[in-house]
Amino acid sequence: MRRKLMDILVCPMCRGELRLKVGVERDGEIVEGSLTCKACDEIYPIEDTIPNMLPPSLRD
Numbered sequence: 001m002r003r004k005l006m007d008i009l010v011c012p013m014c015r016g017e018l019r020l021k022v023g024v025e026r027d028g029e030i031v032e033g034s035l036t037c038k039a040c041d042e043i044y045p046i047e048d049t050i051p052n053m054l055p056p057s058l059r060d
């Protein structure tokens with residue numbers, strides 16, 4: 001995902017603001033990392049450039 005995406009992404013659970021933690025970044029794109037909600041502390045992983053914004057209860 002592009003960093004720019006942070007401008008529009010919010011926590012799907014509470015619509016809170018997200019904090020970006022970058023693991024691997026390549027060509028201005030975040031490949032691996034995580035998004036943590038500042039409000040409810042839920043963590044959404046970023047894998048292969050795709051942020052997984054599903055609520056934890058709906059993940060595999």
Ligand SMILES: [Zn+2]
Nearest residue numbers: 011014037040
């Ligand atoms: Zn939240």
